[in-house]
Amino acid sequence: MSAPAISRPAGEVDVWAVIARTFLLALLVCLGIVVLYPLVWMALNGFKDNSLIFGDPFALPTRWNWANYAQAWNRGVRDYVAVSLLVTVASGVCTVLISAWTAFGLTRSRMPMKPAVVGYVLGALMLSPTVALIPLVKMLQSLGLYNTYWALIILYTAFRVPFTTFLIRAYMLDLPRDLDEAATMDGAGERQIFWRIIMPLCRPIIVSCVILHVLFAWNEYLFAMIFTSGANMQTLPVGLTSIMAKHGTNYAVVFAAMTISALPIVVIFFAAQRYFIRGLAEGIGK
Amino acid sequence: MTVPGPMTSGPAAGGASLAGKRRARPARTWPSFRWVAIAVIMVGWFVYYPIVDNFIVSTTNQDIYTGEVEYVGLDNYARLLDDPVVWTSLRNNVLYAVISVLFQVFGAFLLAAIIEGLQDERWQRFWRAVYFVPSAISITVTGLLFYFIYQPKSGLLDAALVALGLGEFVRPWLGSEHTAIYAIIAMSQWQGFGYSTLLFALAIQKIPRELYDAAILDGAGPLRRLWNITFPMTREMTGLMIIVTITGAFQVFNEVMVMTAGGPNNSSQVLGTWLYQQGFIQNDFGYGAAIAAVIFVVTLLTGIAQLWYTRRRRVQL
Numbered sequence: 001m002s003a004p005a006i007s008r009p010a011g012e013v014d015v016w017a018v019i020a021r022t023f024l025l026a027l028l029v030c031l032g033i034v035v036l037y038p039l040v041w042m043a044l045n046g047f048k049d050n051s052l053i054f055g056d057p058f059a060l061p062t063r064w065n066w067a068n069y070a071q072a073w074n075r076g077v078r079d080y081v082a083v084s085l086l087v088t089v090a091s092g093v094c095t096v097l098i099s100a101w102t103a104f105g106l107t108r109s110r111m112p113m114k115p116a117v118v119g120y121v122l123g124a125l126m127l128s129p130t131v132a133l134i135p136l137v138k139m140l141q142s143l144g145l146y147n148t149y150w151a152l153i154i155l156y157t158a159f160r161v162p163f164t165t166f167l168i169r170a171y172m173l174d175l176p177r178d179l180d181e182a183a184t185m186d187g188a189g190e191r192q193i194f195w196r197i198i199m200p201l202c203r204p205i206i207v208s209c210v211i212l213h214v215l216f217a218w219n220e221y222l223f224a225m226i227f228t229s230g231a232n233m234q235t236l237p238v239g240l241t242s243i244m245a246k247h248g249t250n251y252a253v254v255f256a257a258m259t260i261s262a263l264p265i266v267v268i269f270f271a272a273q274r275y276f277i278r279g280l281a282e283g284i285g286k
Numbered sequence: 287m288t289v290p291g292p293m294t295s296g297p298a299a300g301g302a303s304l305a306g307k308r309r310a311r312p313a314r315t316w317p318s319f320r321w322v323a324i325a326v327i328m329v330g331w332f333v334y335y336p337i338v339d340n341f342i343v344s345t346t347n348q349d350i351y352t353g354e355v356e357y358v359g360l361d362n363y364a365r366l367l368d369d370p371v372v373w374t375s376l377r378n379n380v381l382y383a384v385i386s387v388l389f390q391v392f393g394a395f396l397l398a399a400i401i402e403g404l405q406d407e408r409w410q411r412f413w414r415a416v417y418f419v420p421s422a423i424s425i426t427v428t429g430l431l432f433y434f435i436y437q438p439k440s441g442l443l444d445a446a447l448v449a450l451g452l453g454e455f456v457r458p459w460l461g462s463e464h465t466a467i468y469a470i471i472a473m474s475q476w477q478g479f480g481y482s483t484l485l486f487a488l489a490i491q492k493i494p495r496e497l498y499d500a501a502i503l504d505g506a507g508p509l510r511r512l513w514n515i516t517f518p519m520t521r522e523m524t525g526l527m528i529i530v531t532i533t534g535a536f537q538v539f540n541e542v543m544v545m546t547a548g549g550p551n552n553s554s555q556v557l558g559t560w561l562y563q564q565g566f567i568q569n570d571f572g573y574g575a576a577i578a579a580v581i582f583v584v585t586l587l588t589g590i591a592q593l594w595y596t597r598r599r600r601v602q603l
Contacts (some may be wrong), residue, residue: 101321127333139336251434280485
């Protein structure tokens with residue numbers, strides 16, 4: 001792809017263009033440092049001891065001291081990771097399955113009242129979790145789900161189904177309709193069409209949805225903080241604040257815990273960037 | 287919620303009619319409704335119903351220990367008007383919105399234009415990814431990280447200022463009523479600009495190359511091309527991003543909660559944290575619900591704007 005906004009046509013040499021180009025590159029580099037340095041600092045601080053952290057913020061660790069990481073892992077992070085994994089996987093499976101069913105129903109089934117249901121499901125995109133907070137607490141308490149994994153699994157699913165349905169529906173709308181018609185001729189029911197034909201074709205968008213859901217559920221803080229309490233129920237984001245409260249004076253351990261909790265999601269982002277970006281792009285602009 | 291909110295946007299309707307026009311379809315059947323039944327029930331139960339219930343709760347005073355509920359009409363809303371912290375919160379939400387629109391919409395647009403202007407596609411991809419990294423990380427992590435960065439003495443910011451000879455600017459960033467909310471907003475920009483830059487970059491990539499080629503033939507310089515082609519051709523994305531950013535700014539919660547919990551002296555409260563403080567720390571559900579109603583009204587307005595915007599865009603296409 002050739003340079004749209006900034007570059008000059010080849011052959012034209014212009015002092016100002018060179019200066020501008022250098023300036024812009026410097027800007028990109030500086031911004032890159034501003035973005036990455038705090039994260040590197042966080043990871044490095046996990047290797048330092050307290051006196052070094054307090055003494056000289058810019059100092060590099062004197063040796064690769066994994067003790068802080070081990071301590072963070074053993075003093076809670078392991079349990080938080082387990083809870084986060086459970087909640088993320090369970091709500092992810094529920095969200096993607098329910099959304100795929102819904103999107104299928106809305107695009108390719110013979111159900112009645114489609115436009116109304118589309119408006120109903122996608123209208124929920126406009127409602128924010130904050131507004132529902134107090135009624136949800138009352139409701140989950142009366143259902144006996146308060147401070148259970150189910151509370152988070154159900155809420156993550158309910159609040160993510162509209163968005164995920166929106167993504168999958170947009171994708172299914174673009175699939176050729178002849179496929180279903182041919183299958184119907186051959187006597188396939190809707191269920192077979194869904195599992196055998198549509199789902200395999202939707203694999204790219206399903207992967208995007210899974211990744212976006214993992215990003216959401218792994219990082220979610222509001223619901224996790226309100227609906228769970230106690231060490232063995234907390235997800236990583238909430239657990240981190242507990243570690244901060246408990247070991248607040250031992251900065252190095254807190255930094256190590258922060259690094260452990262950020263790492264998986266950064267790795268997933270770089271590994272699955274393509275799907276990630278597709279999901280974001282479809283989500284905002286389709 | 288601003289966690290790099292890939293949770294945005296949504297034009298409604300339009301899917302079903304496409305199918306209908308093509309040819310006569312078999313009759314509609316109710317059993318097919320089962321495909322959407324679970325979603326319809328879940329969304330109704332856990333998303334729509336609580337919003338309705340919130341308005342009911344907001345007209346009551348509830349004692350959560352005895353379970354007594356007293357109907358008080360609009361008293362809680364009258365209290366809102368007299369509560370100075372509500373006005374502080376609103377002001378902070380508006381600040382959040384204005385600054386975020388500047389950096390995460392217009393700043394991100396310029397940055398995306400610069401990145402897409404690079405000759406080498408690999409470098410384009412590299413910068414987009416680098417700037418996006420903070421958006422992938424949980425707000426608890428980035429919030430705590432900046433809590434440490436803003437620490438007096440041991441913090442990175444003060445140390446950097448001293449190293450640059452700007453020692454006079456050293457201050458307790460989160461500990462001062464004058465700077466706390468700005469420090470939080472600054473963190474939020476750091477975390478969020480890469481996300482919108484990525485979206486703008488994707489929008490710029492969709493602009494037909496021929497437009498630029500023609501402009502170059504006409505002798506248009508880079509700034510002129512930016513202003514006359516890139517900006518108008520991404521106007522839809524810009525509008526959408528402005529709306530999404532404003533919506534996010536009125537739902538802000540996590541950043542403030544993690545870094546200051548609204549302090550010092552309530553100077554950095556936003557509506558979300560004040561709702562939490564009143565509803566869950568003071569256990570005043572009725573008043574908390576009234577604050578939630580304010581957030582609901584604002585986000586409903588921006589949501590309608592977004593719907594209107596995406597609809598209009600569809601008609602133009």
